[in-house]
Amino acid sequence: MxxxxxxxxxxxxxxxxxxxxxxCGGSSDSxxxxxTSAASNxxxxxxxxxxxxxxxxxxxxxxxNWANYGTIIKDFSAKYGIKVNxxxxxxxxxxxxxxxxxxxxxxxxxxxxDIGMAVAWANTSLFAPYEVSxxxxxxxxxxxxxxxxxxxxxxxxxxxxxxxxxxxxSMADLLTPAFKSAVALNGDxxxxxxxxxxxxxxxxxxxxxxxxxGPGVSFFKQLNAAGNFVPVTxxxxxxxxxxxxxxxxxxxxxxxxxxxxxxxxxxxxSNAILGGYxxxxxxxxxxxxxxxxxWEEYLYSAAGQNLWLQGGARPxxxxxxxxxxxxxxxxxxxxPAVSGSPVTLDQSQASSAASYLASNWSxxxxx
Amino acid sequence: xxxxxRSRRLAAFKTVVYVVLGLFFLLPIAAxxxxxxxxxxxxxxxxxxxxxxxxxxxxxxxxxTASLELAAITxxxxxxxxxxxxxxxxxxxxxxxxxxxxxxxxxxxxxAIVLVVGFAPIYNWIEINVSDSILMLAFAYLILxxxxxxxxxxxxxSAVDLRTLSEAARSLGASWGTVIWRIIVPNMxxxxxxxxxLCVAVVLGEFTVANLLNFENLQVAISILGTGNAxxxxxxxxxxxxxxxxxxxxxxxxxxxxxRRRGGAxxx
Amino acid sequence: xxxxxxTKAAYVRRxxxxxxxxxxxxxxxxxxxxxxxxxxxxxxxxxxxxxxxxPHGPTLANLAQLSQPYVVSAFLNSLVLSAVSAxxxxxxxAVLAYxxxxxxxxxxxxxxxxxxxxxxxxxxxVTLAFAFIATIGTEGFIVIWLQQHGITFYPNGVWLFxxxxxxxxxxxxxxxxxxxxxxxxxxxxxxxxxxxTETLGGGTxxxxxxxxxxxxxxxxxxAWLLLFANAFSAYATAAALLDIGGIIVPxxxxxxxxxxxxxxxxxxxxxxxxGMVVIVAIITVLYARLQRRSARWxxx
Numbered sequence: 033m034x035x036x037x038x039x040x041x042x043x044x045x046x047x048x049x050x051x052x053x054x055x056c057g058g059s060s061d062s063x064x065x066x067x068t069s070a071a072s073n074x075x076x077x078x079x080x081x082x083x084x085x086x087x088x089x090x091x092x093x094x095x096x097n098w099a100n101y102g103t104i105i106k107d108f109s110a111k112y113g114i115k116v117n118x119x120x121x122x123x124x125x126x127x128x129x130x131x132x133x134x135x136x137x138x139x140x141x142x143x144x145x146d147i148g149m150a151v152a153w154a155n156t157s158l159f160a161p162y163e164v165s166x167x168x169x170x171x172x173x174x175x176x177x178x179x180x181x182x183x184x185x186x187x188x189x190x191x192x193x194x195x196x197x198x199x200x201x202s203m204a205d206l207l208t209p210a211f212k213s214a215v216a217l218n219g220d221x222x223x224x225x226x227x228x229x230x231x232x233x234x235x236x237x238x239x240x241x242x243x244x245x246g247p248g249v250s251f252f253k254q255l256n257a258a259g260n261f262v263p264v265t266x267x268x269x270x271x272x273x274x275x276x277x278x279x280x281x282x283x284x285x286x287x288x289x290x291x292x293x294x295x296x297x298x299x300x301x302s303n304a305i306l307g308g309y310x311x312x313x314x315x316x317x318x319x320x321x322x323x324x325x326x327w328e329e330y331l332y333s334a335a336g337q338n339l340w341l342q343g344g345a346r347p348x349x350x351x352x353x354x355x356x357x358x359x360x361x362x363x364x365x366x367x368p369a370v371s372g373s374p375v376t377l378d379q380s381q382a383s384s385a386a387s388y389l390a391s392n393w394s395x396x397x398x399x
Numbered sequence: 400x401x402x403x404x405r406s407r408r409l410a411a412f413k414t415v416v417y418v419v420l421g422l423f424f425l426l427p428i429a430a431x432x433x434x435x436x437x438x439x440x441x442x443x444x445x446x447x448x449x450x451x452x453x454x455x456x457x458x459x460x461x462x463x464t465a466s467l468e469l470a471a472i473t474x475x476x477x478x479x480x481x482x483x484x485x486x487x488x489x490x491x492x493x494x495x496x497x498x499x500x501x502x503x504x505x506x507x508x509x510x511a512i513v514l515v516v517g518f519a520p521i522y523n524w525i526e527i528n529v530s531d532s533i534l535m536l537a538f539a540y541l542i543l544x545x546x547x548x549x550x551x552x553x554x555x556x557s558a559v560d561l562r563t564l565s566e567a568a569r570s571l572g573a574s575w576g577t578v579i580w581r582i583i584v585p586n587m588x589x590x591x592x593x594x595x596x597l598c599v600a601v602v603l604g605e606f607t608v609a610n611l612l613n614f615e616n617l618q619v620a621i622s623i624l625g626t627g628n629a630x631x632x633x634x635x636x637x638x639x640x641x642x643x644x645x646x647x648x649x650x651x652x653x654x655x656x657x658x659r660r661r662g663g664a665x666x667x
Numbered sequence: 668x669x670x671x672x673x674t675k676a677a678y679v680r681r682x683x684x685x686x687x688x689x690x691x692x693x694x695x696x697x698x699x700x701x702x703x704x705x706x707x708x709x710x711x712x713x714x715x716x717x718x719x720x721x722p723h724g725p726t727l728a729n730l731a732q733l734s735q736p737y738v739v740s741a742f743l744n745s746l747v748l749s750a751v752s753a754x755x756x757x758x759x760x761a762v763l764a765y766x767x768x769x770x771x772x773x774x775x776x777x778x779x780x781x782x783x784x785x786x787x788x789x790x791x792x793v794t795l796a797f798a799f800i801a802t803i804g805t806e807g808f809i810v811i812w813l814q815q816h817g818i819t820f821y822p823n824g825v826w827l828f829x830x831x832x833x834x835x836x837x838x839x840x841x842x843x844x845x846x847x848x849x850x851x852x853x854x855x856x857x858x859x860x861x862x863x864t865e866t867l868g869g870g871t872x873x874x875x876x877x878x879x880x881x882x883x884x885x886x887x888x889x890a891w892l893l894l895f896a897n898a899f900s901a902y903a904t905a906a907a908l909l910d911i912g913g914i915i916v917p918x919x920x921x922x923x924x925x926x927x928x929x930x931x932x933x934x935x936x937x938x939x940x941x942g943m944v945v946i947v948a949i950i951t952v953l954y955a956r957l958q959r960r961s962a963r964w965x966x967x
Contacts, residue, residue, distance in 0.1 A: 092613075095626035102627055119613040121626045125927035131613060134519035138526040140613040150929045213805045213825055220910040220918075223926045227910065262805070263828050263911045268629035269797050273434055274806035292629060386928040394737060394912030405871070409769065416766045420759070420842070424787060427839070430801035430808055431794075480699055487695040495696060500889075501951050502703055505711065507896040508947035510917045512924055513940040516717070516933070517710025542706050547788075550848040550893045554886040558855020589772075590851035596785045597847055604789030607903070636794040640786055647782035 065321035068179060069163045070329060076165070079329065080112065082322035088115045089323040092131055092142040093123035097268065097288050099185055100343025107339065108330050114323055124224060125151035132158050132315050143324035145313045148225040150382045152181045152311045159313040162325055164332040169352035174309060184331060185284070185345035186309030188300050188370055189233040192286030194277040196295040203237040203251075203301050206278065212259050216266040216276035218285065222389050229308050230280030231393075232377065232385060236304035242375050245385040246392075253396035261397060268292060282308065283368050287344030298368045307374035309348065334358040341367075428637065435634035449634035462620035463642075465533045469616065470602040472537045474595045477548050480541065482591070483579055485552055489561055503549035506542050511607035514539075522612055533614045543608065544601045548594040555590020559583060592654045596647055603643045711944070717937030729938035738919065742942065745899055745915040748830055752837035753894035759838070760845020760894075761887060767846065768853035781850070784843035791840055792903035799836050800908075803827055830914070833905055841894045848893060852886035884961040892954050896947050916943055 064082055067073035089108075096102030105116045119140070120127055125147035135141035145159075161179035164170075175182040193200045198211065206215050221227040235241070235248025255261040266276040271289050279286060286298045312331065318324045330336050337347035341363040353359040377385065436445040481503075488495045506514065518539055525535050561583065568578045584591055606618035615623070621639055625632025719725050732738065767780045803809050803820065804827055810820040826832055856879055864874045902917030913919035916939055923936035 090613075096623070097627055117615075118623050119615070119619075120610050121623045123610075124925045126925045126931050127611075127927075130924070130933075131611075134516075134523060134611075135526075135613055136523065138523060139531055140526070142613075148927050151927050154929070217910060220906075220912060220922070222912055222928065222930055223922050225927050228928045259824060262825075263909045264796075264800065264804075265907055265910045267793070267797075267907075269434070269633060270800060272437075272629045273797075273801055273804075275800050275804045383929045386926075386930050389928075390930055394914060397911045398914060413766045413769070416762060420763055424783070424839070424843075426809065427795075427798035427802045431798050433808055434801050480702060484696050484699040487692075491692040491695060497955050499696070499699070500955075501948065502707065504892065504896055504947065504951060505707060505944065507893070507900055508944050509711065509714070509940050510900040510902055510920055510943070512902070512917075513714055513920055513936060514710060516924070516937070517713040518706075520713065521706070521709065538706050542703070545703075545707075546893055546896065547844070547848065550889055551851060553889060554848055555851035555855070557886055558852060587851065589854045593781070593847050593851055596781065597788070600785040600789045604786075606792065633794070633797065640790065644782050644786045647785045648778060651778045651782060 064325060065160070065316075065318065067321075067325065068161050069167075070165060070325065076329065079322055079326055083320075083326035084113060086114070086320040086323045088117060088320055089327055090117045090119065090140060090143045090319065091327075092119045092128050092145070093121065093125070094118060094146060095121050098343075099284050099345040100339050103342070104331070104336065104339045107335075108327065111330070112326065114326070129155050129158065132317070136317050139319050141317060141319055142315055143318040143320050144327050145315065146184065146310055147181075147313065148310055149183075149308075149377075150225065150379070150386075152313065153379050156180045158315055158317075160316045160318070160321075162314050162328060164328050166332045166349060166352075169349040170332075171348070171351070174348050181311040181313045182332075183309040183348045184312045185340040185347050186307055187283040187285075187345050188368070188374060189229050189304075189306040189308065190281065190283040190286050190368060191233075191299045191301070192271075192279045192281060192289060192296055193299065194271075194274070194293060194295055195297040197274075197277055200278065200297075200299045203234065203304070206260060207254055207258055209258070211278060213262055214276075215255055215260050215278045216262040216264055216270070216280070218266050218279060218281040220265070220393075222386065222393055225308070226282055226285070227280075228382075228385060228389065229282075229306055229377070231389065233280060233301070233304055233306045236306055236375070237301050242306075242377055242381045243384065245388050249389065249392050249396045256397045263397065271296070282345075284344035284346075287366075287368070300368055300370050302372060305370055305372050305374040307376045309376070338363065428640065431633050431637050435630050435637060437630065449628070449630035450638065456620070456624055458615065459620050459624065462615050462617045465615075466603050466617035467646075468534060469537055469540060470599040472534065473540045473544060473602050474598040476537060476541050477544055477594065477598050478591070481545070481548055481552060481594075482584070483575075485549070485556060486561065486565075486579055486583060489556065490565055500549065500553075503545045505546075507546040511543075512611065514543075515608055515611040518608065518612065533609075533616065536609060536612070536614055536616065539608050539612075540602050540605065543605065544598045547597040547601060551594040551597055552587070552590050555587030555593075559586045588654075592651065595654070596650065599647060599650065600643060603639075603646070714937045714940055717934050718941045720934050720937075729932075729934045730941075732935055733938055733942055737913070738916075738939070741913055741916050741919050742946070744830060745917070745943075746946070748834055748837070748915060749895050749898035752834045752841050752898045753891055755834075755838050756841025756845050756894045756898075757887065757891045760842040760890075761849055763842065764846045764850045764853055768850055768856075772854070781847065784846040786843075788840050788844040788847060791901060793907040795836060795839060796904050796907035799827065799832070799839075828908060830909075833908060836904055836908070837898050837901065841898060844897060845890055845894060849886060849890045852883055856882070881961065885958050888954055888957055888961065892951060895950065899943065899947065 063073050064079070070076050070079045073079070091105070094101045094105070096105070105118070108114065109116050117140070119142070120131065123131075128142060128145050128147055129151055131142055132145070156176070159180040163179045164182070167175075170182055191200055191203070191206075198214065200206070205211070217227045217230045218224065219227040221231045231248040231252060232242070232245050233248070234251040235245045238247040238251050240247035252261060262276055264270055264276055266279040266281065268289065270276040271279060272292050283298050283300060286296070289296045312328060314321070314324045314328060332349065334353060337349050337353060338358075338360040340347045341350075341360055344367065346367065347353070350359065354364075435449045436447060438446055484499070488499055522535070522539075525538070529535065564582055564586070565578050568582045573582070603617060605616065606622065609616040610619050610622070617639065621632070621635045625635055718729055719727070721728055763780075767777050770777055801807055805821070805825055813820050827835075860878050861874055864878050869877070900917060902915075902921055905915055905918055906921060909918075913922050920936045920939045922930060923932050923939065925931065
């Protein structure tokens with residue numbers, strides 16, 4: 033093993049030297065671009081030193097109000113003195129992967145990715161294997177065995193609503209005339225992961241299953257026919273201004289709206305608990321490999337995981353942290369109450385749902 | 400008598416146009432300001448805190464400077480590239496006029512998100528071999544402003560008798576440079592200033608190409624800041640509009656000062 | 668040095684002079700051709716190559732997908748949306764441009780309006796969609812104000828959230844764009860033309876119908892074409908307003924490029940873009956025909 037590791041390190045050294053000649057910014061310790069864990073390359077202190085020497089980190093598609101990323105970025109930057117360069121804040125997971133390919137070799141290529149599972153499964157060839165120090169705290173079915181991707185946080189699909197105007201106790205309520213021009217999604221379900229899962233939630237609550245999104249599309253068709261569906265993409269601004277007072281979205285994204293609209297409440301149907309996690313990955317061609325790995329170490333430390341918890345998302349190490357007492361109980365108590373067993377879409381279910389939507393979504397809500 | 404009646408009708412017509420269109424254009428902006436000044440919660444007082452959030456990001460200053468520099472470079476480059484070419488082909492190669500017109504329209508027919516797919520490999524090469532400064536965006540921006548600036552310059556050129564003016568000047572011994580800069584341009588000064596105005600407006604308002612090529616120009620910086628808070632993002636958008644408006648206004652006064660100093664030919 | 672059309676006969680009669688003249692003439696446009704060749708032609712070719720590529724090499728499958736009914740209807744929607752918003756923008760913009768141009772050329776009003784139009788012509792995307800939502804959306808302040816006075820703004824459904832609403836929103840940047848690109852043509856109107864018409868006994872209608880109108884028509888048509896292409900390729904505003912699937916072509920392209928649910932097909936996006944270029948090229952050819960007819964008696 034040692035021989036091949038040495039050879040790999042030499043190759044990594046050569047590649048990184050070529051890359052560093054072109055890239056501006058701090059010098060990078062070449063060995064980190066192929067390191068598969070902190071321990072294997074000198075430990076955390078060596079990683080921190082190398083990351084600080086690099087001085088920068090390129091992240092992409094991280095809106096500041098998404099699962100508390102604003103605080104996370106500020107905290108990381110202050111703690112290690114590393115400048116975090118943000119790009120394409122409203123981009124989709126696919127945009128992140130597109131950027132990795134189009135920016136390859138430049139100093140602006142993304143170092144780390146936070147992507148939906150569908151995109152993660154499809155693009156493992158772009159990721160560098162890495163196991164964070166808390167690797168064993170991540171459940172086995174929520175990480176890639178080879179360390180290429182690892183889930184970070186997740187939540188349940190929910191219905192957020194302005195409680196000063198509406199009361200939602202079940203999904204069927206939304207079809208009543210009281211909800212005229214009120215119900216919206218977070219994006220186009222044929223494009224955005226959150227919106228697709230929103231339609232899937234409707235399906236689960238109306239007799240469908242993770243393999244059948246049809247009832248969900250019919251639900252939205254009914255919603256549209258009743259005049260209750262608003263085709264506007266729900267954003268913080270439209271929620272604030274009242275144009276989209278009822279929104280299908282991940283519970284942690286819905287929770288973020290409470291800051292601007294104190295009467296905003298989050299409802300998870302008891303008969304339909306649809307969970308979804310996002311995943312982290314380090315790019316193989318990261319211009320700042322040590323900073324990228326430090327970022328992951330930071331995110332999977334108790335401090336990082338609790339910051340996600342503060343943002344209303346369920347961190348992937350939640351069970352382990354609950355057991356060893358590092359979970360922040362105040363934040364945990366603020367999560368929406370969920371009873372029952374959640375389901376999640378796997379790769380084939382996600383793609384069959386997407387194909388169904390591609391053929392049927394426009395027709396259902398288009399008029 | 401006829402003239403007085405006509406001028407009164409014209410004045411009434413102008414008032415109606417200004418009022419109706421003024422309302423149409425100002426109401427949405429007023430709505431944005433109204434939203435951005437709301438307090439949190441139903442009966443909170445209005446406040447300007449959203450507008451002061453702009454001071455919280457040092458990167459914004461860098462982004463503004465970069466965008467202004469890009470606007471300047473693109474305007475100069477556009478005039479240098481487009482104006483001589485348009486005049487030249489109208490005078491010497493008339494069969495190229497339509498093809499050049501189509502070429503100049505092409506950047507607008509392809510959505511920016513697709514254009515970036517084509518730009519990406521070129522920019523990859525530029526960033527690795529030339530420079531990864533944001534000013535490299537000028538190459539792409541020169542292409543993006545082509546449709547607008549071509550049309551503005553064309554409208555001005557169509558009102559100028561190119562052939563007569565250039566023949567007269569050349570027969571008096573003027574070089575092509577003199578013909579262009581001292582004879583033709585002063586006769587289409589409004590077209591040139593409008594083309595520059597469009598150039599600056601496009602560059603300062605451009606988002607998609609910069610965003611997808613991972614550059615942080617003014618609009619991208621605003622977008623990043625805006626993901627934090629709804630009120631902030633709308634307030635920033637309004638501030639950006641106001642900033643570009645005043646900048647363009649100042650430019651228009653500068654343009655007049657410059658053309659006065661050059662002693663351009665009076666518009667016949 | 669007058670420009671003499673270089674015929675074959677001229678070339679034969681004075682071979683060296685003729686050849687030199689032709690190559691010098693083309694050389695004058697060289698910087699432009701080289702620059703656009705590198706930064707416009709090359710990216711377009713890359714996109715076109717993508718349109719013909721598939722996972723297993725060159726293919727026509729992406730183009731074949733263009734004949735699907737949902738793609739055809741997206742193209743039709745795009746065409747109608749762009750044509751209508753361009754036409755409204757062109758007419759209203761021309762009126763506004765005339766109003767401004769008939770005032771003092773150095774006046775403050777003209778400068779204000781021009782700067783204002785400059786800013787607004789580039790205002791679009793999520794923010795513009797929100798601006799309209801905040802004005803005449805379901806909770807827009809105008810709608811609320813009218814409600815307080817007993818008037819229902821949307822008796823038959825919220826038309827803002829439809830292609831109709833999108834067309835209205837598009838005019839918000841089409842009108843200012845028209846003003847900017849058309850005003851130089853209006854500045855070229857000589858007061859002598861008006862005087863001449865009146866001396867010959869013509870009135871306002873006569874002046875516009877037979878004198879100023881035809882003279883301005885080429886610039887007007889060119890501006891219309893620009894507005895059309897501008898609306899045709901705009902997408903960010905539609906994306907914010909209508910998440911009901913790819914009802915216009917740019918939304919289809921956006922889905923093909925950025926879909927994170929597995930529906931991304933970059934090559935199909937390239938095929939769609941190629942389709943857009945072809946359509947605008949066809950419309951440009953029609954426009955050129957129209958131009959030739961309307962400009963045939965102008966001194967060019």
